[in-house]
Amino acid sequence: MNGSYRKRGDKWSYIVDLGPDPATGKRRQKEKGGFKTKKEAQAAAAELIVQLENNNYRKPVKQLLEKYLSDWLESKRISLKSNTYASYKHHIEYHIIPAMGKIDITKLTPAEIGKFYATLLNEKKLAEGTVRDVHKVFTAALNQAVKWGIIQRNPAALVEKPRAGRKELSVWTAEQAKEFLKIALTDRLYVAFLLALSTGMRQGEILGLRWKDVDLEAGTLHIVQTLSHDGKELSAGTKTKSGNRTVSIDADLVKILRKQKARILQERLKAQEGEYTDYDLVTPTSKGTPVTPRNLSRTFYRLLSQSEVPHITFHDLRHTHATLLLTQGIHPKVVAERLGHADMRVTLEIYSHVLPHMQKDAAEKVGKLLFS
Structure with a gap:
């Protein structure tokens, strides 16, 4: 059982004999085109022929x-x-x-x-x-x-998948990050912005973070829950398997989180019966419910308009965190672990713009060791 092939324009097609129709005895053929090369058409025809020889072929049923x-x-x-x-x-x-x-x-x-x-x-x-x-x-x-x-x-x-274009990242310097935090200091969602800049957590991870996942004594956050993009669902797990992780935080952030916890406790105690729903969240609304990503973004852009720092997206706070770490000489593997990347190569690919600075810094340090 063989197939024949022909080219129409710049595309190839195959024709395979299906044998006589059991009911009428008439000859049956199957033709299919759209292949870029004759080799692709031959491969597809070979699959069909194997199915016919093994009696596994079923006539396709039309379905939109x-x-x-x-x-x-x-x-x-x-x-x-x-x-x-x-x-x-x-x-x-x-x-x-x-x-x-x-x-x-x-x-x-x-x-x-x-x-x-x-x-x-x-x-x-x-x-x-x-x-x-x-x-x-x-x-x-x-x-x-x-x-x-x-x-x-x-x-x-x-079909070849579209090539991945490299988008230039928008990030803040340390001075710009501190300037924004000064503007956001009195806002209810200040802690959310601080967590993004100091830990590199994703938006859904921040809004889904619970106090039961925070160890203030050890100075660690366990990222094991996220809030959906529409703000309607809290779910176990993160964007990727490697996203479930533990992130260390510094003593200053621990102090701020202790104050945040005390404030939330006061709100819960002052609320009338039935007015507060306790989700145990680190950055809840005044009623204890999750802050929607939309409201977080609205607040972020409002605060941006009050500052003189470059306008970036909330997700760029995560990029800012990673960039600041890399420029301070923190090993890329540590940065990858904080961000929840499965492979350090992903981190290096995303933040390749930092590498020239790191190379120059390394050269200067080696020079000081050898020539001073």
């Missing part, structure tokens, strides 16, 4: 991509964290389905997917990182379609 993706997304609801599920849902409903939802999943080609990514980048002006996330979701969904026997081969796996 939008229907399949909706079903797949629902099947993932119980296995994905709420934040991840929300991200998948956004990419599928706002990007993939509007552009490709009416395509029969069995006829989806790598060329169509590649063109879709190009449109997102060049016409929709989405960031390269966002398109890479779309590609990740699309590939995962179609991998499952292969496992379920809906398609024979994942066309997204044959």
Whole structure:
């Protein structure tokens, strides 16, 4: 059993004989195109031929991509964290389905997917990182379609994912960080900003931090819970497995946290019955409930407008923390551990802008040892 191949334009297709129809005896053939090279078409045809020879071939049933993706997304609801599920849902409903939802999943080609990514980048002006996330979701969904026997081969796996552009980080100097903290000192959410700058914790980690996870005697924070992006759900675990970590804090931060704890206790005692819900949070609202990320950001930008420091995002406070540590000569492995990076190489890649300064500092120190 062999296949034949032909080129149309710059794409290749295969034709494989399926044998006679059991009911009519008529000859049946399957043709599929959209392959970049003849080698890709031959590989796909070989898979089909093996299935035919092993009697494992099933004629594809027409199913629109939008229907399949909706079903797949629902099947993932119980296995994905709420934040991840929300991200998948956004990419599928706002990007993939509007552009490709009416395509029969069995006829989806790598060329169509590649063109879709190009449109997102060049016409929709989405960031390269966002398109890479779309590609990740699309590939995962179609991998499952292969496992379920809906398609024979994942066309997204044959498309090169958009390259990762290197975004220049916006960070503060130590002086700028201190200037902002002076402005924020009297604000209720001061501790949240201080934690971001002094520990590098993510926004959801700060807003989900509980007193039971804080050891003021030892000067450590155990990061094991996060608040969702919409502020509606506290969940065990962090963004990644390595995100569950213990971070050391200095004596000054310990003092500030003790004052914060005392203030929260007073608020709880003064509240009327039924007015306070105790979530044991380090940075709660006046009613004990979680502060939503939206309100935290609103406060952050309001305080920024009152200061003269460069405007950056709340997440950039995490980058500022890492940059300050690296410029002080702290080993990248320690920085990676504080940030919750699984691999030190991730830390070095993100903060590569710091490396030239570190190289110069190292050269000067070696010079002093040898020539002074």
